[in-house]
Amino acid sequence: MLAFAASIIACIFPATLVAEDWYRWRGPDLNGISSETDWKAEWPSGKLPIAWTIDVGTGFSSVVVQDNRVYTLGHVDDHAVVYCVDASDGHVIWKHAYPASLDARDFEGGPTTTPTIDGDRLYVLSRAGALFCFDNQSGEVRWQKQIADVAEVRLPGWGFAAAPLVVGDKLVLTLGESGAVVNKHNGDLIWSSPDRECGYASPVPIHETHTVVFPSGRSFTGVDLETGQPQWSLRWLTSFGCNAADPIIHDGKMFLCSGYNRGAALFQLTDDEPELIWKNKNMLNQLHGSLLYDGHLYGIDGDMEAGARLTCLSWETGEVVWSEDELKPGGLSLADGKLIVLTEVGELVLAPATPNGFHEISRAKVLDGKCWTVPVLSSGRVFCRSIQGQVACVDLRD
Secondary structure, three states, X not given: OHHHXXXXXXXXXXXXXXXXXXXXXXXXXXXXXXXXXXXXXXXXXXXXXXXXXXEOOEOOOOOEEEOOEEEEEEEEOOEEEEEEEEOOOOOEEEEEEEEOOOOOOOOOOOOOOOOEEEOOEEEEEOOOOEEEEEEOOOOOEEEEEEHHHHHOOOOOOOOOOOOOEEEOOEEEEOOOOOOEEEEOOOOOEEEEOOOOOEOOOOOEEOOOOOEEXXXXXXXXXXXXXXXXXXXXXXXXXXXXXXXXXXXEEEOOEEEEEEOOOOEEEEEEOOOOOOEEEEEEOOOOEOOOOOEEEOOEEEEEEEOOOOXXXXXXXXXXXXXXXXXXXXXXXXXXEEEOOEEEEEEOOOEEEEEEOOXXXXXXXXXXXXXXXXXXXXXXEEOOEEEEEOOOOEXXXXXXEO
């Protein structure tokens, strides 16, 4: 009887069963992959269904989505601005501005972190270390801290870039040598790590353990979430002390990857220090972490300014399966077995995620300007963003 009832509900409300809130950086499963299947991968030539666009100011922040609301950050007139936008038509529901410099050293500047939604709260970490907790319905500030001062840690060279991670009642942050944790209800510091330059990747938990992996400018460290004590640390040096791509944890193994002449490696997780399985320079993720799908890694390999390429590696061996040199990807996600690519020049490109090569299904211009932000699929809509601040909603609902 229960199975029969479930089948009736699925027939009546199919979209509600497959729609997914993308409430945090890299999605619900922290892997950059959406579980949605009820969306179109093809559209008539020249008729890409762009539902709306909005200007949110300069920045690299991606979007998060919950309950038909979209949240992101941008820089406008000497302020960083937090936006809450209606996913249906793009109108601004609320926004909150706080003083912030553009800080365009070596790049266009603006916010680089992505917000995190937890129930009725929205958490935002600024490049300069201001940590906010908003009521995500009204935009009211519930609490805020200058967390870099509270934790007594320095700002990294390009400012904080990692998204906050909620684990139970804890808000987990990439600060200091190996992270920091605050109480998500009031922002009170629970523990912090030594004052050394942090990395730019977001913290990643190792499931079924109390361990979270944090980046620094020189290493990746597994830390006990309850005590803040390091369990192990892997030395991981780059030319500029920049580790920005999130680790991938899967099946008792950990994949690390960085640009700036570093490369990639796969480790076996053990009770002690992780053991190396392979390492090479077949993938160099300068900004964005790779995606693991069906035994293969799909990632943006190389220097973004020089023109990076889309590359597929074998998870088990690290060998290159294929590489697409002409695409010039700016951001990458995956859903329903398909790669969702936003190119540097603002094209949305869809292609099967397969080791049999890159064979695009659809391509269309979405945005002007330079695009280095991950496209996000939620409830059949793809949200794309340019560095100059244009956000476009592409309606691919089936």
